[in-house]
Amino acid sequence: xxxxxxxxxxxxxxxxxxxHDVDGLIDDHYNEDAIxxxxxxxxxxxxxxxxHFRNYLKTLGRIDVKSTDKxxxxxDTIFFEASVVTDLGPATVFDAIVLKNGKISxxxxxxx
Numbered sequence: 001x002x003x004x005x006x007x008x009x010x011x012x013x014x015x016x017x018x019x020h021d022v023d024g025l026i027d028d029h030y031n032e033d034a035i036x037x038x039x040x041x042x043x044x045x046x047x048x049x050x051x052h053f054r055n056y057l058k059t060l061g062r063i064d065v066k067s068t069d070k071x072x073x074x075x076d077t078i079f080f081e082a083s084v085v086t087d088l089g090p091a092t093v094f095d096a097i098v099l100k101n102g103k104i105s106x107x108x109x110x111x112x
Contacts, residue, residue, distance in 0.1 A: 013025070014065055035105070037106070065084050077099065094112070
């Protein structure tokens with residue numbers, strides 16, 4: 001089975017998060033003016049994204065992706081649901097990503 005750009009991008013995203021490599025994550029995957037939107041926050045720009053992800057990963061501790069339960073893509077979007085376990089316990093994450101020139105411009109995220 002061929003691996004698409006979106007699936008490779010998603011797998012890299014997980015690798016960055018698991019390694020707590022915030023600089024690599026943001027520098028390689030987000031456009032300079034990217035926006036991350038959650039129900040309780042909006043973060044814009046690489047410097048703010050780095051600060052957000054550093055705090056987020058510190059809070060979560062470890063991240064183990066147990067399964068990618070749903071995954072869909074187009075030429076410029078990625079939409080997925082995944083089951084994860086962190087130091088806070090099990091959770092389901094939902095993310096929708098809009099790409100421009102191969103990097104994230106808009107990232108919508110939720111956790112349940």
